[in-house]
Amino acid sequence: MKLYYDLHLHSCLSPCGDNDMSPYNLVNMAKLLGYDIIALTDHNSAENCESAVKIGNDIGLTVVPGMELCTSEEIHNVCLFPTVEKAVEFSRFIKTTMPPVKNKEEIFGEQLIMDTEDGILGKEEILLTLASSVSIDELPSLVREYDGVCYPAHIDRESYSIISALGDFPDTLGVNAFELTPNADENEWRKKYPALEGKLLIRSSDAHYLQNMRDAEFTVELTENSAQALIGFLKGE
Ligand SMILES: [Zn+2]
Numbered sequence: 001m002k003l004y005y006d007l008h009l010h011s012c013l014s015p016c017g018d019n020d021m022s023p024y025n026l027v028n029m030a031k032l033l034g035y036d037i038i039a040l041t042d043h044n045s046a047e048n049c050e051s052a053v054k055i056g057n058d059i060g061l062t063v064v065p066g067m068e069l070c071t072s073e074e075i076h077n078v079c080l081f082p083t084v085e086k087a088v089e090f091s092r093f094i095k096t097t098m099p100p101v102k103n104k105e106e107i108f109g110e111q112l113i114m115d116t117e118d119g120i121l122g123k124e125e126i127l128l129t130l131a132s133s134v135s136i137d138e139l140p141s142l143v144r145e146y147d148g149v150c151y152p153a154h155i156d157r158e159s160y161s162i163i164s165a166l167g168d169f170p171d172t173l174g175v176n177a178f179e180l181t182p183n184a185d186e187n188e189w190r191k192k193y194p195a196l197e198g199k200l201l202i203r204s205s206d207a208h209y210l211q212n213m214r215d216a217e218f219t220v221e222l223t224e225n226s227a228q229a230l231i232g233f234l235k236g237e
Pocket residue numbers: 068076153154160
């Protein structure tokens with residue numbers, strides 16, 4: 001089946017994410033915009049995924065639990081998991097690989113963990129936008145240990161992308177997909193970086209504000225509408 005997706009969205013847990021991006025608001029907005037499957041990918045944490053997945057179940061929208069992990073080289077990667085349990089387990093491990101720097105709310109913004117009805121459950125104390133000590137070479141196999149899948153985010157961006165950090169897309173990287181921003185020219189990037197050949201292109205919004213969420217446009221063909229089916233597809237199974 002053909003499914004409209006957006007697999008890169010930030011909630012109010014990301015310090016740069018708007019406080020109006022509560023799990024409730026963002027999942028309901030995605031439904032209104034015509035999506036069938038979305039992923040919640042806050043910076044280095046999956047702590048809002050449980051609420052988002054529950055809201056998705058209530059309104060009939062598949063929410064894939066995930067995170068946008070920043071590797072030691074400052075490369076952003078979308079990481080997706082089949083269940084909330086696996087995502088949270090991975091998230092708690094990642095927390096042990098983060099520098100112990102506290103968030104300064106007044107500078108970076110709040111990092112809110114919310115329930116399914118916009119109630120605040122707590123705040124993440126460590127600053128989530130810093131780099132983890134996990135390297136880009138280690139990440140794909142690490143994510144697989146948690147039954148997940150990962151791929152480099154927004155490779156056409158001039159910061160926090162695999163190209164900006166390494167100057168190339170290494171063909172030894174164990175991933176089967178890559179992300180471009182919605183308007184980047186696919187042919188241009190594929191021509192420039194031959195290692196992209198045969199890899200799946202994913203285009204997502206990377207919205208941090210409700211008003212930056214887009215009308216559903218990009219689709220994937222899956223056997224069923226589920227996180228498991230999406231992850232299998234992204235692994236190339
Ligand atoms: Zn990013």
